[in-house]
Amino acid sequence: MLERQGRLLSPDEIKAVSRTEPNLFPPRAVFAFGQRDEAPSLDEGFKTLERVEFSRRDEGFTNRGIICDLDGTVRTSRPAPFPRRPEEIRILPNRSETLKRYAADGWLLLGVTNQAGVAMGMLSELDVIDCITRTVELLDVEMDVRYCPHRAGGTHCWCRKPMPGLGVQLIREYQLDRAQCIFVGDRKSDGEFARNVGFQYQVQADFFGA
Numbered sequence: 001m002l003e004r005q006g007r008l009l010s011p012d013e014i015k016a017v018s019r020t021e022p023n024l025f026p027p028r029a030v031f032a033f034g035q036r037d038e039a040p041s042l043d044e045g046f047k048t049l050e051r052v053e054f055s056r057r058d059e060g061f062t063n064r065g066i067i068c069d070l071d072g073t074v075r076t077s078r079p080a081p082f083p084r085r086p087e088e089i090r091i092l093p094n095r096s097e098t099l100k101r102y103a104a105d106g107w108l109l110l111g112v113t114n115q116a117g118v119a120m121g122m123l124s125e126l127d128v129i130d131c132i133t134r135t136v137e138l139l140d141v142e143m144d145v146r147y148c149p150h151r152a153g154g155t156h157c158w159c160r161k162p163m164p165g166l167g168v169q170l171i172r173e174y175q176l177d178r179a180q181c182i183f184v185g186d187r188k189s190d191g192e193f194a195r196n197v198g199f200q201y202q203v204q205a206d207f208f209g210a
């Protein structure tokens, strides 16, 4: 993961690093390679081929967390797809009660949200932070929420779901045992994010029962 002082690099910073460090590939290149990659075969001239299955390294972390998407999962600002001002936010039913029960049981509460409106010039990062602060206040729980401000469409950064960047950052900072953690979301890309990071996945309506 490309990080500087514990912070994921922005798309521009990734490009700059890739220029000076030829062995670092930006997320777009890694993604494109994965899409086009063909399995090698011996008739291409390889002496031997060895297949190594992907396996996750056990970090030895033991903490459990409930990690939530925000828009459409814990809050709504309908008819707008995401809030631009804190007063547009309404918390969906049974969210606060459910999260409080998990917190009382020792689970950490965390959040990951895509906020591409920033890159589209529809709101500022300060607006995003104000809206996150209000959301956590209304939920009335302690919850650390991370956001991706980059644009949608294509793979530009490591932090926009379904890319795993923010999940990996939370695992390291909070020493999470990823297999025990549950990510709760409302979109197909949320399920892909959970799979990429190694979290369990639950759809918001099932998890919150409402």
Ligand SMILES: [Mg+2]
Pocket: 069, 070, 071, 072, 073, 185, 186, 187
């Ligand atoms: Mg959502």
